[in-house]
Amino acid sequence: MDLSERQLQILQAIINDYVENAEPVGSRSIAKKYDLGVSPATIRNEMSDLEEMGYLTHPHTSAGRVPSDKAYRLYVNTLMKKKNLSARDKRLISDRLQASRDEFDATIRHAAELLSEITHLTSFALTPATNEETIAFIRLMPVDERTIILMIVGESGNVTNTTMRLKVPYTQESLDLLSKNMTVTYKGRTLDDVLKSHIIEDVGTDIEALSSLRGNVMPGFLRTLEDMLNVNLYMEGMTNIFNLPEYSSIDRARDFMQLFAQKDWFTQKMLQRADGVVVTIGDENTKMKDCSLITATYHVDGKLVGKLGVIGPTRMKYDEVTSLMEYLTNNLSESFRLPDGKDDE
Amino acid sequence: MDLSERQLQILQAIINDYVENAEPVGSRSIAKKYDLGVSPATIRNEMSDLEEMGYLTHPHTSAGRVPSDKAYRLYVNTLMKKKNLSARDKRLISDRLQASRDEFDATIRHAAELLSEITHLTSFALTPATNEETIAFIRLMPVDERTIILMIVGESGNVTNTTMRLKVPYTQESLDLLSKNMTVTYKGRTLDDVLKSHIIEDVGTDIEALSSLRGNVMPGFLRTLEDMLNVNLYMEGMTNIFNLPEYSSIDRARDFMQLFAQKDWFTQKMLQRADGVVVTIGDENTKMKDCSLITATYHVDGKLVGKLGVIGPTRMKYDEVTSLMEYLTNNLSESFRLPDGKDDE
């Protein structure tokens, strides 16, 4: 049961109008604004059919029509066309990203900022997941009599460290020995892998003196690994939604805000999404059934994968937002090729 | 022009009632609930005097009275008594803080969480300011042909590092040499000091080979120092305010949320506040003139100073909140004495 050409035109017109004005659109205004060559009455008939098919809804009898999630889905899948960014936006992006090029996290945060500034919606960025990262080396360093630093370095240049206080004294030699020992054991293995295999067993304890030091260090090592696996979430433009009519009710606004109160939950959800530009509309989401969510992935050094996202009402300029996100993630992936990459020797 | 004993009693009663119910309180309800031995009419007269003195206001002619900022100030300064925490809260606190004792940032974040859970307000925590931190050593480590890690370790065990890509090749020896070189130059100096003195000049370049390596490393070094000076801000319970009647208007709620959108500004403001428990009420704040803000400081190793804070409407249980914060910061300072301290050998 396909839609006729005219039905598609009308649907598109309704979506455009509703996205713009956030108000149910009536047959008359469609007929006036869009030159479809038919009268309001005809449009009313088509609207009625579209409603029956589930593409439109009706807040109440004497109101105009509102696009349903199904309509937006159709729009995103087949109707929408790629948009070119304005020169202004392009310049804004390149300026901002250039400025922070060598600071990894700052660049990612700036990307999220740009996203919320340009779309006027809420955006976020996730630093790349590191579960595929492999260990390059591990080093222990002295701070004072009882305090040492444990440092884990990944092969993509990721670094994480913890300061830990030992219950036993140590010597420089024992630290060096244990560092080597651990590096040999774990080098080349992924963080996930190391964390999962119950490593306490793994490390060879050929030398007696190391045994107690190792015992002291292991919990901190595990903690540091976990820490290294954590991705950072940067949220931007949360208050933007207050300017949208759909969030003029305090309850709606609260629900929206509360989504992001549980950062961990949200981060997990976002990590689970497929790669590339992914759009989920309204009901397709587990929570936030009245929002749409668009995510896209960028790559670091062609390997590690991070995410950008935009959240807003289902009434959203899908064409502009997806185009922008595609542009931004390409730009990011490009930026992150050289500095961390191994492809310019 | 001091207040009489009875006026103080009435003021206290009004504050109690208003803090509890968020509604203007009338003379009759005071007379009924609090046994002051006088009739509503007398209370009305006193109220009228209190209003003249600026302790009460009047939303409109036929409404009850509402305490002014001045009244809360009086209450906080002289009327309020220290409250003991409930056994339940004490247990909650010790459980939660114990659980994360060895993870510094996690502990601080948990303190903020506790604060918002117990008070049902918005809370935050700042990791300690590190401008007084002194440098212990600096180390450069190889990752691959062109990539190295720069690591700065402070004498309190603070560690920060950056991965940087060099434009020139390097040798292990040159890294070691530069590490030593930099450590000798900066050891014992505060981060602030090092960052301010235009260090490019400072490092001795006795050996020619180091010169270009040094030139490559310096920008990253400065960036890392800056990074090390940054404090982290953890906000908790932002959505709690949606449950308060004073934020049932969307505009109020938006203003509140927007305060925290500029994290940097907010952080700076909070760092400027005096040590100890500090209460600022309504108009005493630069922004958020309809909020009260309570901050308290905790200490790490008796030296570095971090902050906890609570933000809510001026209608707030000042006695409970300040008591809680005192308890929490003492607890934190206690926790942070041993692990990072040097006082148990």
Next chain:
DNA sequence: GATTAGCACTCTGACTAAGCGAGTGCTAAC
């Protein structure tokens, strides 16, 4: 002189009714 009872007055908030405007749905004509 301080306190209190009594009462007129004020203001809010909830409720109701009327009127307006936007938009539909149906019917009959084209």
Next chain:
DNA sequence: GTTAGCACTCGCTTAGTCAGAGTGCTAATC
């Protein structure tokens, strides 16, 4: 199949009413 016309529906706004809470003042009382 398309369109004009028209009755009808529904929500929103405005005005009006009423009850309730509370004050402020006055005059009586302790």
